[in-house]
Amino acid sequence: MGESIAVEVRSVTxxxxxxxxxPGSEVVAVDNVTLQIxxxxxxxxxxxxxCGKTTTxxxxxxxxxxxxxxxxxxxxxxxxxxxxxxxxNMVFQNYALFPHMTVARNxxxxxxxxxxxxxxxxxxxxxxxxxxxxxxxxxxxxNQLSGGQQQRIALARALVNRPEVLLLDxxxxxxxxxxxxxxxxxxxxxxxxxGITFIYVTHDQEEALTMSDRIAVMHxxxxxxxxxxxxxxxxxxxxxxxDFIGETNFLExxxxxxxxxxxxxxxDGLLPVIAETDHRLPRGARVSVAVRPEKIRLVPEPVxxxxxxxxxxxxxxxxxxxxxxxxVRLSPNVSLAIREQNIISTPDSRAYSWGVGGQVHVAWxxxxxxxxxx
Amino acid sequence: xxxxAAGAPSLQGVARCGSRLGRIMRLMFTANGLMSYLFLxxxxxVLVIFSFNASRFVTDWAGFSLRWYAKLFDDAAMMAALKNxxxxxxxxxxxxxxxxxxxxxxxxxxxxxxxxxxDALLYLPIIIPEISMAVMLLLFFILARIPLGITTIIISxxxxxxxxxxxxxxxxxxxxxxxxxxxAQDLYANELxxxxxxxxxxxxxxxxAGALMAFTLSLDDFVITFxxxxxxxxxxxxRIYSMVKLGITPEINAVSTVLIAASMTLVLFSLLLQRExxxxxxxxx
Amino acid sequence: xxxxxxxxxxxxxxxxxxxxxxxxLVLLLPSLFWLIVxxxxxxxxxxxxxxxxxxxxxxxxxxxxxxxxxRFLDPLYLKIFLRSFKIATLTTVFCxxxxxxxxxxxxxxxxxxxxxxxxLLMIPFWTNFLVRTYAWILILRxxxxxxxxxxxxxxxxxxxxxxxxxxxxxxxxxxxxxPDMVLPCYAAIERxxxxxxxxAQDLYANELxxxxxxxxxxxLPGVIxxxxxxxxxxLGAYVTPDLLGGAxxxxxxxxxxxxxxxxxxxxxGSAISFALMTLxxxxxxxxxxxxxxxx
Numbered sequence: 001m002g003e004s005i006a007v008e009v010r011s012v013t014x015x016x017x018x019x020x021x022x023p024g025s026e027v028v029a030v031d032n033v034t035l036q037i038x039x040x041x042x043x044x045x046x047x048x049x050x051c052g053k054t055t056t057x058x059x060x061x062x063x064x065x066x067x068x069x070x071x072x073x074x075x076x077x078x079x080x081x082x083x084x085x086x087x088x089n090m091v092f093q094n095y096a097l098f099p100h101m102t103v104a105r106n107x108x109x110x111x112x113x114x115x116x117x118x119x120x121x122x123x124x125x126x127x128x129x130x131x132x133x134x135x136x137x138x139x140x141x142x143n144q145l146s147g148g149q150q151q152r153i154a155l156a157r158a159l160v161n162r163p164e165v166l167l168l169d170x171x172x173x174x175x176x177x178x179x180x181x182x183x184x185x186x187x188x189x190x191x192x193x194x195g196i197t198f199i200y201v202t203h204d205q206e207e208a209l210t211m212s213d214r215i216a217v218m219h220x221x222x223x224x225x226x227x228x229x230x231x232x233x234x235x236x237x238x239x240x241x242x243d244f245i246g247e248t249n250f251l252e253x254x255x256x257x258x259x260x261x262x263x264x265x266x267x268d269g270l271l272p273v274i275a276e277t278d279h280r281l282p283r284g285a286r287v288s289v290a291v292r293p294e295k296i297r298l299v300p301e302p303v304x305x306x307x308x309x310x311x312x313x314x315x316x317x318x319x320x321x322x323x324x325x326x327x328v329r330l331s332p333n334v335s336l337a338i339r340e341q342n343i344i345s346t347p348d349s350r351a352y353s354w355g356v357g358g359q360v361h362v363a364w365x366x367x368x369x370x371x372x373x374x
Numbered sequence: 375x376x377x378x379a380a381g382a383p384s385l386q387g388v389a390r391c392g393s394r395l396g397r398i399m400r401l402m403f404t405a406n407g408l409m410s411y412l413f414l415x416x417x418x419x420v421l422v423i424f425s426f427n428a429s430r431f432v433t434d435w436a437g438f439s440l441r442w443y444a445k446l447f448d449d450a451a452m453m454a455a456l457k458n459x460x461x462x463x464x465x466x467x468x469x470x471x472x473x474x475x476x477x478x479x480x481x482x483x484x485x486x487x488x489x490x491x492x493d494a495l496l497y498l499p500i501i502i503p504e505i506s507m508a509v510m511l512l513l514f515f516i517l518a519r520i521p522l523g524i525t526t527i528i529i530s531x532x533x534x535x536x537x538x539x540x541x542x543x544x545x546x547x548x549x550x551x552x553x554x555x556x557x558a559q560d561l562y563a564n565e566l567x568x569x570x571x572x573x574x575x576x577x578x579x580x581x582x583a584g585a586l587m588a589f590t591l592s593l594d595d596f597v598i599t600f601x602x603x604x605x606x607x608x609x610x611x612x613r614i615y616s617m618v619k620l621g622i623t624p625e626i627n628a629v630s631t632v633l634i635a636a637s638m639t640l641v642l643f644s645l646l647l648q649r650e651x652x653x654x655x656x657x658x659x
Numbered sequence: 660x661x662x663x664x665x666x667x668x669x670x671x672x673x674x675x676x677x678x679x680x681x682x683x684l685v686l687l688l689p690s691l692f693w694l695i696v697x698x699x700x701x702x703x704x705x706x707x708x709x710x711x712x713x714x715x716x717x718x719x720x721x722x723x724x725x726x727x728x729x730r731f732l733d734p735l736y737l738k739i740f741l742r743s744f745k746i747a748t749l750t751t752v753f754c755x756x757x758x759x760x761x762x763x764x765x766x767x768x769x770x771x772x773x774x775x776x777x778x779l780l781m782i783p784f785w786t787n788f789l790v791r792t793y794a795w796i797l798i799l800r801x802x803x804x805x806x807x808x809x810x811x812x813x814x815x816x817x818x819x820x821x822x823x824x825x826x827x828x829x830x831x832x833x834x835x836x837x838p839d840m841v842l843p844c845y846a847a848i849e850r851x852x853x854x855x856x857x858x859a860q861d862l863y864a865n866e867l868x869x870x871x872x873x874x875x876x877x878x879l880p881g882v883i884x885x886x887x888x889x890x891x892x893x894l895g896a897y898v899t900p901d902l903l904g905g906a907x908x909x910x911x912x913x914x915x916x917x918x919x920x921x922x923x924x925x926x927x928g929s930a931i932s933f934a935l936m937t938l939x940x941x942x943x944x945x946x947x948x949x950x951x952x953x954x
Contacts, residue, residue, distance in 0.1 A: 053503065062559075082564070098558075110562050113562035399866050407761050407765065413837075417834065420797055424797065428804050474690065483683075494699070505932070507698075510929075512919060513925060515917055530697070536693060
């Protein structure tokens with residue numbers, strides 16, 4: 001991975017005219033976003049629908065122009081440069097393959113527009129089709145292909161132009177789950193092979209975690225956190241990120257004391273929980289502790305050393321195949337969701353010994369909990 | 375227990391044909407449906423059959439013959455009318471398809487002041503009675519001192535065809551995926567190239583359907599043509615009308631049959647075009 | 660930034676590229692010109708003329724008055740207006756009586772048949788209206804098919820009065836606009852969830868009641884749309900009464916023609932024409948309101 005910056009989004013804001021045609025009613029789609037995407041990186045914009053991720057992508061592509069701020073591609077400010085003068089290519093959500101052209105003509109389109117010599121077009125189209133393992137499909141029409149095949153053609157049509165940056169707008173959204181999982185790995189492998197910067201828009205957190213080098217989580221037009229999948233998952237910066245990516249228990253409480261990065265939070269006035277933070281927190285501050293369900297263990301007795309450990313009562317047991325989900329009440333106002341991997345398959349396994357109504361102990365490591373201030 | 379009484383339908387019977395009331399209702403619906411089709415097709419069949427009648431008397435069958443068709447092609451006035459009809463249809467189709475397509479693009483792709491009003495203006499020629507449109511054009515041509523003739527017919531046909539073409543092409547444009555044009559721009563095609571290489575080819579079935587519709591409407595129009603035609607600009611429908619007014623002859627049957635065949639061909643052709651576009655749409659989903 | 664680039668490229672193409680408003684204008688100009696000059700302007704002339712008066716020698720007297728509209732009450736014309744309304748209403752009623760059951764029947768056929776049935780319904784509709792009307796002359800007139808057959812069988816001695824009267828006009832109009840009734844009704848019925856009928860039957864309604872209480876009320880928008888689609892052209896009919904009605908049975912369309920081509924009383928003709936148009940526009944607005952657009 002090179003260290004030079006491929007795309008820089010510098011304090012970009014995008015406003016759209018609102019539903020009313022009154023001049024004042026505007027919708028802020030993207031709100032003062034700043035991003036730096038490195039050369040050769042697989043970068044994901046992740047967020048719920050309407051969070052501004054697609055608008056950001058479309059501004060990089062040149063379909064929309066920032067209301068304020070500027071986008072740089074390899075250091076060049078883009079201004080009002082139209083899409084056809086930008087060295088980026090896009091894979092559209094519904095592929096947008098031209099239905100009136102064959103697959104080969106679709107893939108050749110960009111090269112023809114750039115007046116690449118005929119023989120070279122021919123060669124590169126063949127290479128591109130081979131790359132997505134669809135050689136021999138050149139003379140077909142897009143509507144004669146399956147969804148997965150259309151997706152790969154859309155990819156070939158973009159990559160054949162050797163863009164500086166490839167933009168992907170939820171390209172796997174229309175595929176079924178199994179095919180999607182296959183394509184995720186295939187895309188990731190492809191990206192490593194060609195070494196092109198990928199900017200990938202998705203609302204699927206698992207997809208983003210699986211494929212990305214780095215992820216930017218967006219919400220209501222703003223960037224909440226940028227980081228590697230591990231950072232985003234293990235050290236969410238705020239409640240929204242912790243909640244949006246994976247499942248999380250939030251324990252509300254007040255800060256009692258802090259020692260370096262370790263904070264003791266009194267939850268519900270009676271449970272002292274120790275967790276990690278990057279900030280300096282004043283005593284008495286209202287915070288919440290986020291703990292992932294799979295980090296909590298059910299144990300017969302309290303676990304000593306580096307562990308938060310409490311006693312509780314099992315309220316619910318749900319078997320979901322790979323795991324069993326428990327709900328354990330620690331106090332009248334505090335309960336925890338816990339996920340236990342089904343390691344043993346016999347019915348009398350340990351997981352089943354914690355029946356509904358049973359008294360258990362729960363335990364998790366101090367650094368499994370994150371203190372969130374919002 | 376009462377179910378066992380005489381005449382009560384068995385359970386199987388109920389499942390198959392329902393109650394007697396239901397059966398009677400279904401029978402009546404079917405009868406009405408078949409009668410309606412008969413009502414729709416009988417006059418046309420009568421016309422077509424009697425166009426092959428050897429007899430001079432229109433509704434007395436005297437054996438199969440093509441004599442009236444032969445006579446048709448010898449009839450100089452009829453051939454002149456056919457020529458006029460074709461000139462009018464081609465000219466008005468050409469102009470209205472071009473204008474209508476441009477209008478459809480503007481209406482579907484741009485926001486501008488007065489769009490709603492223009493929309494109303496475009497729908498008006500479709501809504502108002504033909505006779506009203508005919509007399510207002512007649513009055514206009516008289517006041518503007520434009521001599522009635524083939525030119526005034528063409529002008530009038532364009533005036534109503536623009537609306538029909540616009541409606542058809544707009545429907546096609548509205549169903550078109552805007553992302554396709556963005557994809558073209560993303561692949562280095564500028565606005566003009568995008569239009570020629572992507573937008574226009576995708577609009578083509580709609581444009582062709584609109585053109586065919588305009589052509590059919592123009593070829594078939596009687597009322598507006600009747601009021602805006604002058605001496606020497608008789609079209610086929612006008613010719614048929616004056617023949618009918620003079621007296622029923624088998625020759626009218628023959629020319630009517632030809633006209634029926636022509637409109638059927640045109641319509642089936644445009645249906646095929648639309649079918650293509652529908653399957654295309656289904657496949658894209 | 661914008662002004663810089665404009666300054667660099669000031670070709671016409673570049674100007675167009677940057678001004679979507681200008682593009683729209685260029686696209687609209689031809690149609691706009693045509694529709695204003697050859698449609699809106701003539702419409703305005705008719706409106707203005709309808710308030711003028713015809714002089715004794717056929718010239719136009721510029722004297723604004725409502726006299727033409729007052730003449731609608733002249734018994735001579737009033738009778739024709741009322742007759743036109745009666746004929747249009749009867750046409751609509753007959754179209755409904757046969758068309759609605761037809762629509763129901765079509766909509767309850769197996770799915771694979773329905774498109775074929777629809778096509779079969781539309782085919783006669785697409786042939787020339789004049790020709791279709793003419794075909795009825797062959798069938799209805801005194802020496803026409805029906806009378807010929809009946810007389811040769813000996814059922815009647817005198818031909819039945821089937822032609823040159825209101826009956827003939829109504830037959831011609833029903834024939835002309837039948838699909839306009841069937842199609843909206845069909846669209847409304849086909850959309851219905853037929854499990855509603857099953858639910859009604861489950862709740863002790865027999866077939867007739869299920870039909871009257873469930874299907875018909877739910878398909879009423881289709882019936883209204885269809886009725887308007889039939890009523891509008893029937894009221895403004897010109898060719899049908901002209902060919903099938905003979906000298907005795909005249910409708911509004913024929914008076915308009917008469918005023919323009921024979922009497923040459925343009926102001927009065929304009930007034931009738933404008934009144935007719937206004938009626939149609941109101942009906943069309945009702946149609947769009949009822950949701951004709953979606954049918």
